[in-house]
Amino acid sequence: MSALEQSLLAISERVDRLLDLCRSLQEENRSLRNSQEQLANERAQLIARNEQARSRVEAMIMRLKSLEQNQA
Template identity: 65%
Template sequence: MDHPDVAAQLRAVASRIDGLVDRVQRLTEENRSLRQQQEQLAGERSQLLTRNEQARTRVEAMIARLKSLEQHT
């Protein structure tokens, strides 16, 4: 092997490494963003479950009052 071939191979390897480093950085950022979205969605889900439970409780209380009124008439 002569020196130009080795130099070309080294440049190719260096270019490949640079590409892989860029890809890792993009994937790391994407992963961070997805984890953030997941946390946000989990928080929203928790709030919705709480609101749903509160609504269910209110509806059950209304039904109980209506049944009570119905029995008194």
């Protein structure tokens, strides 16, 4: 095998490794984007649930104040 053929083979192997790395990074990127989207959805749900709980607590406080005023 000539030096040129060895050089071309080495380059070809490096290109194959780079392609594998690119595919791996693309898959990892896709997975990270999915995770980020899921976390954003979970965060939105938690914010909504927190707002609902806050509203219910405020409503209870208003009812308690109303009962307190009616008894006084």
